[in-house]
Amino acid sequence: MADSVFNSALNEFLRYLTDVRQVSQHTISNYRRDLTRFIQFLESQKLKAWERVDAGHIRFFSAYLKRQNLSSKSIQRNLSACRSLFSYLNKENICKTNPAQAVSAPKADRKLPGTFDADQINALLDFIPEDWIEFRDKAIMELFYSSGLRLSELVSLNVQDLDLRSGQLVVTGKGQKTRALPIGRHAVSALQDWIEQRPLDSGHALFTTQQGQRLKQRSVQERLKHWAMKQGISGNLHPHKLRHSFASHMLESSSDLRAVQELLGHEDISTTQIYTHLDFQHLAQVYDNAHPRAKRSKK
Known part of the structure; x- marks a missing residue:
C-alpha cells in the first residue's frame, strides 16, 4: 500500500480496530479491502486531504460501485466502512465532518428462493x-x-x-x-x-x-x-x-x-x-x- 495521507490514516484506523476494538481478522480484512477501494477512488478524483471529501464524493463513489456491478448489499457494506472510518477521523481530529453519514445506501436486493409445492x-x-x-x-x-x-x-x-x-x-x-x-x-x-x-x-x-x-x-x-x-x-x-x-x-x-x-x-x-x-x-x-x-x- 503506497504511502499517502489517506493510506496512513487507513493503517491507523485498522490498527485501532485491531488493538482497541479487538475486531476479528475477517472483519479487518473486509475493512481493508473496501477502504482501499475507497481511497483509490479518492485519489482518482485528485483529492489530497480528508477535509476535501464531501457528501458528493461519497454519492459518486456509491454510483461508481454500482457501475462495477456490486450488489446493493456490498455497496451498503462499503458505505458503512466509510462511515466508520470518518467517525474515527473525527475522533482523532483529522477532519471535522462525516460526509458518508448523509449518504443513504441503496436498498438491498431481497432475492428469495423459490418454493416447492x-x-x-x-x-x-x-x-x-x-x-x-x-x-x-x-x-x-x-x-x-x-x-x-x-x-x-x-x-x-x-x-x-x-x-x-x-x-x-x-x-x-x-x-x-x-x-x-x-x-x-x-x-x-x-x-x-x-x-x-x-x-x-x-x-x-x-x-x-x-x-x-x-x-x-x-x-x-x-x-x-x-x-x-x-x-x-x-x-x-x-x-x-x-x-x-x-x-x-x-x-x-x-x-x-x-x-x-x-x-x-x-x-x-x-x-x-x-x-x-x-x-x-x-x-x-x-x-x-x-x-x-x-x-x-x-x-
Whole structure:
C-alpha cells in the first residue's frame, strides 16, 4: 500500500480496530479491502486531504460501485466502512465532518428462493428409512418443513427442547430469543423414530453424527442435496428453501400474516411480508370472495 495521507490514516484506523476494538481478522480484512477501494477512488478524483471529501464524493463513489456491478448489499457494506472510518477521523481530529453519514445506501436486493409445492414436498419425504442416517435425515427434513426452522436453529436443538407428547418444541433464534413452535404429526413420528436410532452417547444434541457429535450446518446442507438427487427433486434443495416453502404454504392456507411472523421468529412484520408470498390464483380467490363488487350475480 503506497504511502499517502489517506493510506496512513487507513493503517491507523485498522490498527485501532485491531488493538482497541479487538475486531476479528475477517472483519479487518473486509475493512481493508473496501477502504482501499475507497481511497483509490479518492485519489482518482485528485483529492489530497480528508477535509476535501464531501457528501458528493461519497454519492459518486456509491454510483461508481454500482457501475462495477456490486450488489446493493456490498455497496451498503462499503458505505458503512466509510462511515466508520470518518467517525474515527473525527475522533482523532483529522477532519471535522462525516460526509458518508448523509449518504443513504441503496436498498438491498431481497432475492428469495423459490418454493416447492406440496407435491414436491411429498415426493421428497416419501421414503422409508433403511438405516440410522436415513432416519436422522428424514427427521431433519420433516422438522424443517413442519416448523419453518432456520438452519442454525435446527443444528442447535437439544433433545430436551422437544415435547413430542404435546407436539411442540422450544427454539432459540436470532438475538437469543426463544419461541415455542408446533410440530406436525409427520415430523413427530419421524423424530420419535430418529430418537430410537440416535447414538446413546450423543449428549444433549438432537441431531448428531454416528460418533455422537453435534451435526454441523454444512453437513445438513450436503445431506439435503443428496436427498434432492435421490428423490428426483429438480431445483436446489437447501434449508432456507424448505423454510420459505413452509412460510408460503402457511400463508396461502391461513392468510394470517401475524401468525406466520411469530412462527418464523421475525421481529418486523415487513420481513414476513417480503419473505412469504401468495400466488396470484390464491389472491384472486380471496378477492372474489371478499370484495363486495367482485362477486358475480347469479342468474
